[in-house]
Amino acid sequence: MSTNIKSLEITKENQEKLDKVRGLSIDSKNQEGFLIPLLHEIQSLFGYLPQESLQIxxxxxxxxxxxxxxxxxxxxHFNLEPRGEYIIRVCLGTACYVKGSQDILDKLCSELKTEVGKTTADGKFSIEAARCLGACGLAPILTIGEKVYGRLVSDDVLRILKNYEEYNE
Incomplete structure (x- = not known):
């Protein structure tokens, strides 16, 4: 099995969720095209697809x-690792990229000490690169959850992160 799939801490709550996965798997297996809806259900239970659930x-x-x-x-849509409380998406579409979104992405990764596609050690932030977020007139942009931040420069990153109480330099 791939080491890219994160394991799950086995708590009573998680064991109950795994039992539910077992039941869902048994109930679904005779239905045509069941795998994708089953994976969606598992991800809704855990927030990602833990190794143990896929094994079941x-x-x-x-x-x-x-x-x-x-x-x-x-x-x-599927994640093999737990995602952060806040999902940060940086647009790397043409308009944003030309106006410096790569510098913003690099600054975020540096400040949060993580990589694109990963979650910070404290579980607060996940960073994603997006191909287009559909706000080219505000380029370059990033989103945190549903909030859009536009016309950015890399120096804006710290100011934006400070809006989130959990972020400590």
């Missing part, structure tokens, strides 16, 4: 782990 799906449905992993990694 493999065992109960007799779908190979490689096929499950292929589906989970093909669709960008």
């Amino acid at each position: 799906v493999c065992e109960e449905t007799k779908i190979s782990m490689s096929e499950i992993y292929s589906v989970a990694t093909f669709y960008s």
